[in-house]
Amino acid sequence: MGTPYCAFLVSLCTLPWSPEEPFTDSEGYGMARSSPALIKLTARSVAALPVRPDPYDVFDRFVRGFHVRVHPSGVVSFALRYRDPAGGTPPRYHRFTIGRYGPLTPDAARAIALAKRADITAGGNPVRDARLRASAMSFEDACARFAAHLEDTRSVRHARETARLLRTHCAPRDGARQRDPAHGAREHWGQRPLGSITRAEILELHQRMRHTTTLANRVVSALSSLFSFASKQGWPVPPVNPCMPRPHYRETKRGRALSDADAARLGEALRAAETHGAPWQAVGVIRLAFLTGMRREEATHLRWDALDIPSGRVVLAVTKTGRSERPLAAATIALLDDLRLKAAGDSPYVFPSPADLRAPYQSTPKHWVRIRAAAGLGDLRFHDLRHDAATETGMRYPLAVLMALTGHTDAATASKYIHKHDDPVKRAADDVTHRRAEKLAAAVRPTGHRA
Numbered sequence: 001m002g003t004p005y006c007a008f009l010v011s012l013c014t015l016p017w018s019p020e021e022p023f024t025d026s027e028g029y030g031m032a033r034s035s036p037a038l039i040k041l042t043a044r045s046v047a048a049l050p051v052r053p054d055p056y057d058v059f060d061r062f063v064r065g066f067h068v069r070v071h072p073s074g075v076v077s078f079a080l081r082y083r084d085p086a087g088g089t090p091p092r093y094h095r096f097t098i099g100r101y102g103p104l105t106p107d108a109a110r111a112i113a114l115a116k117r118a119d120i121t122a123g124g125n126p127v128r129d130a131r132l133r134a135s136a137m138s139f140e141d142a143c144a145r146f147a148a149h150l151e152d153t154r155s156v157r158h159a160r161e162t163a164r165l166l167r168t169h170c171a172p173r174d175g176a177r178q179r180d181p182a183h184g185a186r187e188h189w190g191q192r193p194l195g196s197i198t199r200a201e202i203l204e205l206h207q208r209m210r211h212t213t214t215l216a217n218r219v220v221s222a223l224s225s226l227f228s229f230a231s232k233q234g235w236p237v238p239p240v241n242p243c244m245p246r247p248h249y250r251e252t253k254r255g256r257a258l259s260d261a262d263a264a265r266l267g268e269a270l271r272a273a274e275t276h277g278a279p280w281q282a283v284g285v286i287r288l289a290f291l292t293g294m295r296r297e298e299a300t301h302l303r304w305d306a307l308d309i310p311s312g313r314v315v316l317a318v319t320k321t322g323r324s325e326r327p328l329a330a331a332t333i334a335l336l337d338d339l340r341l342k343a344a345g346d347s348p349y350v351f352p353s354p355a356d357l358r359a360p361y362q363s364t365p366k367h368w369v370r371i372r373a374a375a376g377l378g379d380l381r382f383h384d385l386r387h388d389a390a391t392e393t394g395m396r397y398p399l400a401v402l403m404a405l406t407g408h409t410d411a412a413t414a415s416k417y418i419h420k421h422d423d424p425v426k427r428a429a430d431d432v433t434h435r436r437a438e439k440l441a442a443a444v445r446p447t448g449h450r451a
Contacts, residue, residue: 293389
């Protein structure tokens with residue numbers, strides 16, 4: 001029985017190939033012109049297939065495209081051959097390898113082939129999906145490219161802060177310091193494909209960071225921007241951003257405005273710092289930020305070629321929100337003229353580093369701590385100078401003017417910087433309360449009668 005059966009198989013394998021299908025597939029395998037036949041693939045029939053000098057295929061009778069490939073080495077593997085669902089002329093064919101015979105039985109391989117056939121009918125493409133998984137970019141590599149993109153389009157500080165958030169909480173490096181769960185959670189997504197990260201995992205990370213609400217919101221915001229960037233680059237990520245809709249904790253509003261007395265103490269501390277030998281660059285950066293509402297990095301990286309003194313404007317090529325053009329007031333121009341006299345050498349920066357004139361000054365933070373302490377403003381952040389400039393503008397001018405002065409591109413974001421000074425609010429409270437008290441104290445007039 002065995003010998004006639006083998007002869008029958010050999011005769012089937014020498015039948016001519018159907019002219020309806022080409023001899024090559026997407027993986028470059030040559031299809032022997034001694035075409036595979038249609039038989040029922042069972043353990044017995046597969047074991048009886050002879051080994052030849054060239055690989056050849058034997059197709060299953062019941063599942064279209066399901067076949068075994070017999071290699072010259074004697075290895076037999078199950079595969080599924082199918083037409084690309086996207087179409088094309090001439091039609092494209094793909095070969096999806098299911099597994100090796102031995103660890104996988106014909107019945108199990110046939111069940112997998114049936115499932116893949118169902119996916120293909122629904123528009124899926126197993127070979128394409130496998131290639132995408134193999135070429136998927138890791139989370140760590142995607143973060144590095146995203147940070148480089150932010151450096152080119154936003155600002156160096158914003159890029160570094162975003163990269164730090166993602167690296168600390170989503171892909172910590174080996175040996176990174178463990179963080180207390182009360183101050184932040186972290187995941188080890190570094191080597192995982194970016195597209196494999198699910199919304200459930202992002203929500204879980206956000207929930208575990210609930211004790212640091214602002215930090216949790218910023219991490220999710222950075223992740224959302226990363227997935228949006230990856231989608232625009234055509235990387236294999238889910239069609240819908242897994243961070244959207246974005247979870248958000250209510251945050252405690254930070255920042256304060258300076259009273260007139262606070263501003264006077266700060267000015268006195270700046271003059272005292274100059275007298276006692278503080279670097280003119282640090283004092284100048286603080287003064288410029290107070291007058292204009294510039295971010296610290298915008299002030300420290302300010303270049304002379306960005307200034308258009310005759311037109312009274314400054315054009316910042318790279319900021320947190322991209323390119324920004326802002327007006328220069330007379331007091332700001334006077335400050336810049338004074339700084340030009342103090343700058344020694346030929347540096348492109350308004351505030352050059354003493355060690356390297358080709359680099360910007362970077363030591364403002366430590367001098368800021370000393371100056372604010374001398375002014376008795378230990379709780380004042382450098383960014384509060386920007387808050388205060390936005391507040392004073394918003395109290396006197398429309399929101400559009402505030403946005404033009406501070407360089408904001410989003411009205412909702414700009415409105416968050418508007419805080420109320422104590423003195424004007426107190427005056428308003430006195431005025432309104434006095435008027436309402438007069439109403440309560442007024443005598444009741446008798447109601448007139450009609451004739």
